Amino acid sequence: MPHELAEIFKSYQAEKGAVIPLLQKVQENLGYLSKEAISEIAKFSGISESEVFGVASFYAQFRFTPRGEHSLKVCLGTACHVRGGSNILETVERELGVQPGGTTSDYKFSLERVACFGCCALAPVMVVDKDVHGRMTTTKVKDILGKY
Amino acid sequence: MCIVEVEGMRGFPTACTTPAMGGIVVKANTPQIQELRRNILELVLTEHPHTCLVCDRKERCQPYHICLRKVAVTTGCIMCPKNGRCELQKVVDYVGLAEVKLPYTYRDLPILRDSPFFDRDYNLCILCGRCVRVCQEIRGVGAIAFTYRGSDALVGTAFDYSLEEAGCQFCGACVDACPTGALAERAAKWEGLPERVITTICPYCGVGCQLNLEIKKERIISSVPILEALANKLPLKNFVFQGTPNKGQACVKGRFGIVEFVHHPQRLTNPLIKENGEFKEASWDEVLDLVADKLQRYKGDQFALISSAKITNEENYLSQKFARAIMGTNNVDHCARLCHSPSVAGLTQAFGSGAMTNPISDIGDAACVFVIGSNTPSGHPVIALEVKRAISKGAKLIVANPREINLCRWADVWLRHLPGSDVALLMGMMRVIMDEGLADLAFVEERCENFDAFKQSLKDFDLDFVEKVTRVPKAKIIEAARLYATQKPATIVYAMGITQHSHGTDNVFAIANLAMLTGNIGKPFSGVNPLRGQNNVQGACDMGALPNVYIGYQRIDNPDIQKKFEDFWGVSLSPTPGLTLPEMFDTIHSGKIKAMYLIGENPVISEADAKHTEEALKKLEFLIAQDIFLSESARLASVVLPACSFAEKDGTFTNTERRIQRVRKAIKPTGNSKPDWWIICEIAKRMGGKGFDFSDPSEIMQEIAKVTPGYGGVNYQRLEKVSLCWPCPNEESLGTPILHIGTFVRGKGRFTPLSYKPPAEMPDKDYPLILTTGRSLYHYHTGTMTRKVFGLNFLEPEGAVEVNPADARGLGINQGDKVKVISRRGEVITKARVTEASPPGVVYMSFHFAESAANILTSATVLDPVAKMPELKVSAVRIEKV
Numbered sequence A: 001m002p003h004e005l006a007e008i009f010k011s012y013q014a015e016k017g018a019v020i021p022l023l024q025k026v027q028e029n030l031g032y033l034s035k036e037a038i039s040e041i042a043k044f045s046g047i048s049e050s051e052v053f054g055v056a057s058f059y060a061q062f063r064f065t066p067r068g069e070h071s072l073k074v075c076l077g078t079a080c081h082v083r084g085g086s087n088i089l090e091t092v093e094r095e096l097g098v099q100p101g102g103t104t105s106d107y108k109f110s111l112e113r114v115a116c117f118g119c120c121a122l123a124p125v126m127v128v129d130k131d132v133h134g135r136m137t138t139t140k141v142k143d144i145l146g147k148y
Numbered sequence B: 001m002c003i004v005e006v007e008g009m010r011g012f013p014t015a016c017t018t019p020a021m022g023g024i025v026v027k028a029n030t031p032q033i034q035e036l037r038r039n040i041l042e043l044v045l046t047e048h049p050h051t052c053l054v055c056d057r058k059e060r061c062q063p064y065h066i067c068l069r070k071v072a073v074t075t076g077c078i079m080c081p082k083n084g085r086c087e088l089q090k091v092v093d094y095v096g097l098a099e100v101k102l103p104y105t106y107r108d109l110p111i112l113r114d115s116p117f118f119d120r121d122y123n124l125c126i127l128c129g130r131c132v133r134v135c136q137e138i139r140g141v142g143a144i145a146f147t148y149r150g151s152d153a154l155v156g157t158a159f160d161y162s163l164e165e166a167g168c169q170f171c172g173a174c175v176d177a178c179p180t181g182a183l184a185e186r187a188a189k190w191e192g193l194p195e196r197v198i199t200t201i202c203p204y205c206g207v208g209c210q211l212n213l214e215i216k217k218e219r220i221i222s223s224v225p226i227l228e229a230l231a232n233k234l235p236l237k238n239f240v241f242q243g244t245p246n247k248g249q250a251c252v253k254g255r256f257g258i259v260e261f262v263h264h265p266q267r268l269t270n271p272l273i274k275e276n277g278e279f280k281e282a283s284w285d286e287v288l289d290l291v292a293d294k295l296q297r298y299k300g301d302q303f304a305l306i307s308s309a310k311i312t313n314e315e316n317y318l319s320q321k322f323a324r325a326i327m328g329t330n331n332v333d334h335c336a337r338l339c340h341s342p343s344v345a346g347l348t349q350a351f352g353s354g355a356m357t358n359p360i361s362d363i364g365d366a367a368c369v370f371v372i373g374s375n376t377p378s379g380h381p382v383i384a385l386e387v388k389r390a391i392s393k394g395a396k397l398i399v400a401n402p403r404e405i406n407l408c409r410w411a412d413v414w415l416r417h418l419p420g421s422d423v424a425l426l427m428g429m430m431r432v433i434m435d436e437g438l439a440d441l442a443f444v445e446e447r448c449e450n451f452d453a454f455k456q457s458l459k460d461f462d463l464d465f466v467e468k469v470t471r472v473p474k475a476k477i478i479e480a481a482r483l484y485a486t487q488k489p490a491t492i493v494y495a496m497g498i499t500q501h502s503h504g505t506d507n508v509f510a511i512a513n514l515a516m517l518t519g520n521i522g523k524p525f526s527g528v529n530p531l532r533g534q535n536n537v538q539g540a541c542d543m544g545a546l547p548n549v550y551i552g553y554q555r556i557d558n559p560d561i562q563k564k565f566e567d568f569w570g571v572s573l574s575p576t577p578g579l580t581l582p583e584m585f586d587t588i589h590s591g592k593i594k595a596m597y598l599i600g601e602n603p604v605i606s607e608a609d610a611k612h613t614e615e616a617l618k619k620l621e622f623l624i625a626q627d628i629f630l631s632e633s634a635r636l637a638s639v640v641l642p643a644c645s646f647a648e649k650d651g652t653f654t655n656t657e658r659r660i661q662r663v664r665k666a667i668k669p670t671g672n673s674k675p676d677w678w679i680i681c682e683i684a685k686r687m688g689g690k691g692f693d694f695s696d697p698s699e700i701m702q703e704i705a706k707v708t709p710g711y712g713g714v715n716y717q718r719l720e721k722v723s724l725c726w727p728c729p730n731e732e733s734l735g736t737p738i739l740h741i742g743t744f745v746r747g748k749g750r751f752t753p754l755s756y757k758p759p760a761e762m763p764d765k766d767y768p769l770i771l772t773t774g775r776s777l778y779h780y781h782t783g784t785m786t787r788k789v790f791g792l793n794f795l796e797p798e799g800a801v802e803v804n805p806a807d808a809r810g811l812g813i814n815q816g817d818k819v820k821v822i823s824r825r826g827e828v829i830t831k832a833r834v835t836e837a838s839p840p841g842v843v844y845m846s847f848h849f850a851e852s853a854a855n856i857l858t859s860a861t862v863l864d865p866v867a868k869m870p871e872l873k874v875s876a877v878r879i880e881k882v
Helices: A003-011 A019-030 A035-045 A049-058 A078-082 A085-096 A138-146 B031-045 B058-068 B087-095 B130-138 B173-177 B229-233 B252-256 B284-296 B313-326 B341-350 B381-392 B406-410 B422-435 B441-447 B451-458 B463-470 B474-486 B504-517 B537-542 B559-569 B581-589 B610-619 B676-686 B697-707 B716-721 B790-795 B805-811
Strands: A070-075 A109-114 A126-128 A131-133 B118-120 B145-147 B154-156 B183-185 B196-201 B210-216 B219-225 B272-275 B278-281 B303-306 B368-372 B396-400 B413-415 B490-494 B527-530 B595-599 B622-627 B639-642 B651-654 B659-663 B769-774 B800-803 B818-822 B827-834 B842-846 B875-881
Touching (some): A003 A035, A035 A049, A085 A109, A085 A138, B130 B173, B196 B659, B219 B252, B252 B790, B284 B622, B284 B676, B303 B313, B313 B697, B341 B527, B368 B381, B396 B406, B422 B474, B559 B697, B697 B716, B800 B805, B805 B827, B805 B875
Parallel strands (some): B368 B396, B396 B413, B769 B842
Antiparallel strands (some): B118 B183, B196 B210, B272 B639, B651 B659, B769 B875
């Protein structure tokens, strides 16, 4: 068992039934829920892997693939949508070869689709890590991706 | 669909979750409810192929079933394997749905064929969740769960693992729970509905699961555990599963492992006579005359009979009667010698009766379950469900096992002691119980005897010594002792890990002592429960297929008893007890036994020191083998008699909880095979024997009832309605599920002082590892039956030796390497399975596989002094890479 998991389990010794907080904690530390992590959580909580996976896959917050180095979010909120956000997303999907929720095979980018960053004046918006790229156009996408 | 209308209650509550109260008025079928049901059903059917369901011409398609249904994609009932049994069909008829107006979505999911026994087509799934619940809540496995959510929700495994990877045990409970064709047994997929269904008893382990055999055209198409069983024939107050040991559950062997062996092409169909080393088919008359003629020459102690724990009570009764009354010898024994002879000997001395004290269903209601020397989930999967039921109700679980068995996952304490150190471990626990004042001294005072001598012997077991011998940390022993003594009622479950030792009887005494010391016996949900291994090993013992007792454990060396049987059978009987199974093989070597009658037993694989056994069988002048297959042992016989399988004859089996259950003939005998009782009677009659004129097993049971106190009230008419736990002395008695209530069968419970004896063979320089043996979930005994089943062989095709990673590193062995396991008796080649399940210094093999037979390695030289049990669980070996 990896050291990180053993450490996390220590603090949950008294409440082995708390599967969801445990999953959250593990994801926080490892970035995602690996097969090994699910297997260890199952052993620790005394339920089966399928049951743990069943709980985790119910919630959108849990991921089963590792996150890329950079998180890339494309907004499809109302403002971004009317100003062509979906075109931006399509271009990003094509450039990176992944769907929202996925990670590129070189683990560089994880793509997500979000609904509003609260900066609608800049629509359409794309956020890479903490950098906000406003007033996006499809031609800008390649340049921006190249910077990372 | 279970919505109802309750007067004075808002909305439509579900009947299954609404508690009934006095005076409430419930309406289950009003136009409004039916309308609502139709709407719900319509929604369900938008994702379930329903063309045939609502088709008004569906009746006319019936003749074309056979051609239509063999398509890959199920688009309607007529192509569905569940057609005719589908609960959706019934519901559609019930609510009168004639049309589905909403658009239909075919989910186009791939059909999953990763189980060797059933297919999973989730395009037909209606997400009712029954499979998930039975897998998680009743089986305690959780191989499947609901995954994802909303419109993506599906029943599945983690990361789409195969069922095997997800921990599935292939019990088939999900298949039986599924209301639609989503989960379908592959072998029976296109068989359609059975012509008739016969209720009988599973022929594998001692649990005695009640199964329904589904028959079509004189073939069994499926074997399914019964939910209602005998329960619905009983008055309502007894409703809750009274009279069924398995509560509608089975394991992979009973559910999927029966059809193939019963209908296997290698079944023996004609009698065989060996001439010049070759078998030649013969007629029954020919072979029976030959056998009768030959046996006339071997009367007395030069003859031995090995009876079988697989055949019925009636047949066991006849086989021992044949040996005693016709052949004039008490040389009759069976494989219980190699499983629970120490339990019979030990518990009879301690309590007066050598069987499970409490019924199986009591385990689930105990407050503490102590499982020692039993890999319950593998050996007795359905009893393990009771253990899991207890855990889910909050019971404490103590597991004592050198190997990490599946139950360890839930154990509050896992005592990983060294094989063969059970007496020390148990005495250590009792020492703690005494020292901490946790013993139930009032119970001991009132109900037991010989306590002082026992107390004296406890002095030798201080915890430092116990820790050294068992390698279990002191703290764990103390914790286990406290749990067992304080969480009442506590029950002990044990099996071969206790008995298969050169001091197996001592181990049993230790368990009996522990139960009496804490007062955990003679009460509901407590007791001492030896799990019997074979479907009818309890019955074979009860019927006196043992060398030292007649039927009902009436002793041979008691002249009054001898007189009773001489009068009853009208012959004179031998007063000397006969030889036990291992002794028989020794005596063949010394030339004193010359002829043997072997019924449904395969000692070449099951007996310790297999080489010695094989040579013995070859040395015999005349060997009769009676079996359903030409087993490794039957090949050595002079004459082979083809017997019927359990499905082809009537009779009774007595399961591990002493429950006498009816075995019913479901199909005609295979080829010219005959029931064992018929064969024994024919031989006896041809030898001029009297008292073998039976035309039906029920007549044999009448005779058994006359001479067996515990079976006095048993007859076939009663067994049609109830299954009875012995003792059942008369026709008024409803049987005795719990023994020793108020007083022990022998009067007072007897404590036995004990001392620690190490196993006969301990590891040394040349043979540094301990080999222990056991059973797998997927195979049964010598594999005569299970290894003929494709799916079981698929799941576990070959044997392996389990080695701890630490030992493997030292030996340079990797996972899957071919290795040679060598003991003082012989060597076998097998594959290595490197796993933490085996502790360092201990290796493990199962004994099912003839090509890597573990019993070539085990020793038969040192036997338990009382029960003559060889030490099958401990032998010293070394491992070499090949």
